[in-house]
Amino acid sequence: MNVFTRSRSSKAISGIAVVGISALFLAGCSSSGDEGSSSAPEAGEAMTLTIGTALPQTGNLAFLGPPEEAGVAYAASQVNDISDATGLSMDVVYGDSGDTDNKAYETEIPRLLNDDVSAIIGAASSGVSLQFIDQVTGAGVIQFSPANTSDAFTTYDDNGLYFRTAPSDVLQGEVLGNLIAEDGNQTLGMIVLNDSYGTGLAKYVTEAFEAAGGEVVASTTYNTGDTTFDAQVSEVLAADPDAIALITFEEVTTILPSLFGQFPAEDLYFVDGNLSNFGDEFPEGSLTGAKGTLPGLSIDSIGEFTGALDEFVASEGDDPLEEYSYAAESFDSVILLALASLSAGTTDSAAIAEKLIEVSGGSGDGEKCTTYSDCADIIMGGGTADYDGVSGPITFDDVGDPTEASVGIYQFGDDNNYSAYEG
Template sequence: MIRVFRARAPFAAPFTAPLAVPLTVTVACVALVACGSGGTTNPGATSSASASPSAPAAQRGDGTLTIGTLLPQTGSLAYLGPPMFGGADLALKEINEAGGVLGKPVVEHDTDSGDTSTNIASQSTDKLLAQKVDAIVGAASSSVSESVIDKITRAGVVQFSPANTSDKFTTIEDKGLYFRTAPPDRLQGRVLGDLVVSEGSDTVGILALQDAYGSGLADQVTQTAEAGGASVVERVDYDPKAADFSADVAKIKAKNPKAIVLIGFEETAKVVQELVKQGLTSDKHKWYMVDGNMSNSNFVQSPKGTMDGVKGTMPGAEAPAAFQKRLLSVNPELTEYTYGAESYDAVTLIALAAEAAKDDSGASIAAKLVEVSKGGEKCKGFKECADLLRAGQDIDYEGVSGPVDFNDAGDPSVATIGVYQYGADNRFNAAKAVEYRTGKIAG
């Protein structure tokens, strides 16, 4: 009997199920030019790390693939924890039902990443490394990942985030061991900036969380909007731990922009309350949001209609109904699906890379992740792809979140950005894509 090991604390109270509302959804598919150096000897290495003399020496694994998760159970991104844990759990379930990796069940240890206001991520990382994990899936927050990446990569362990979007990771020193299924912020920022301009707003105000994620996105939105002819008349980078946001919102109000871009996490609910209080409601100004604050649980207590018409961007292909149903089989209480597909793909790709390498060590997995993501026979799911590998075939894993296709920096070279719209019930529905936008980003 296959056993899956757990070390997870319980989540907070379950979310309220969303109502089905017919909404408009835009999906932007954005192809990237490879951002790493072209001649790296390790296909998973970033341009800054491809020739690192401090890279860990290659070691054979112990024959059992062990994956740790470093995902939010607490903190400002806790609402994203359930779908990401669900995606990882679903992948693990399907992998082990298909016979596991290297003939053995994959072992998983789950931990909490918390957020940047605590030291939880560092403690969880220490725990996972002590448990001899080969790869760590997480963190969700770019700033949290940045705080532990050195510790993880020094240990020769793969770090694979399903949700990091900071541009810093494209060139960060990572010994070739860092990967992500979420695209860099410059994609999302470009799509959001284009959206704001295309909907007729020539003056823009930005309220952004003051960290690597918020600042990076705000920079790209500003650049794109201004290139499109709009003016960013006020930008406020705020402290998410502030007691209130009245002074921050007042700065936006003084400039009276047609569009207001909100870049943040859970604290956005308080920012929204202050916007309404000061008369900057969504029916008078166009509000736009991002993946960090797009939620079906964060605004349900707001007065009906508060979020009506608000649009927001999220990296990743819309999760098809069939995949959502599979996620519900491992967690029937899910109401959020953000980054569930990316987490599923992360675990599946790690397992396929270990199969391709015939070894479960972090270095061996990293060396094969680019190879299994592109250039071979297209396949979906662990069983189909693993069967091809065992038959001596090269594979191209087609993920639930999109094609993946890693470049040499460990970034997906093809990405999808969805634009979603809230209804009067303060929830959004990602059921349909009605148009596509394509573009290329040079590294």
């Protein structure tokens, strides 16, 4: 698989797009402030960092819950493996974010905050995160999402307490819009989830596709909780587009049967919210040739991590993972929180937030390291760690957005599962 660096104006397409994206983000009002004055603890000075998760155990992104929670648990185990040397151990309190229909977060977020967590990992859905970000950051607690991609967070007034390891949809929209155009499609129809994620991503896909000379001939929306999509499918098919982009969550499993036999699978395009290994959920060959995008390094390229994650999951007696979407980003979120806490010498949320940019490499003066153990050694020795994660370099800007990011491009085979696109 080829890897390349590209600017916003480039239209080259390959299995993965790697982009420095700091120029795409606006200067926001949620600066993390000056670096804290706390110093790293001496070995043996015990601290317990308690974090919560608000990840989708239920709702329209429930398929993302297992890999994300596994990534969190695996990272926490690595923190605890060397707690005798660092003095820092970690407790995780797991919770369900649900979605904006079942509203599981309405009871889960207060429960997590009552457990005196320093940070909450989640939600996966941007629309869900926007439902409780004020509650979390207003309580002085860090909210750290491994999967939020809405551009709304870049300029959100979050008291410097919101961070994410996934890039803004400015990037995924550009990559997907250009991919659709490069495939020779001149017209595009879209079925879009009507929330901050769906409409935001659709906007950037449209901009990129039109900039490449294409025309969006239909764009129809639906709401979370809807169960029938005949009107949306009929509207898009009536416009006779060359391609259809499905900017949805798990509702795609209800939408797709209405498209089978009426629209070529190879002209369907998926996004991170619905890219899934469907397997025998649909008849063999139903999705052959369809493509999709997923922020993060190609899953094929992080096989060492996913293999180790599988072994960890098995050792815990949990069911084997069927998906790996955002597992690496979840793992990196926890490692970064632990390193920031270690560097600050405290489990105080505000102090950890002040160190997160530094340990991600955002201050530009740290020593590169790629494991929690190696980075912890640097910090314990009085140095500054610059963690390059499994999901990429990360490198936070002053509003908690990663300044370097990748978007993988995938294609479905006859078995209705996806793999890295080699076109």
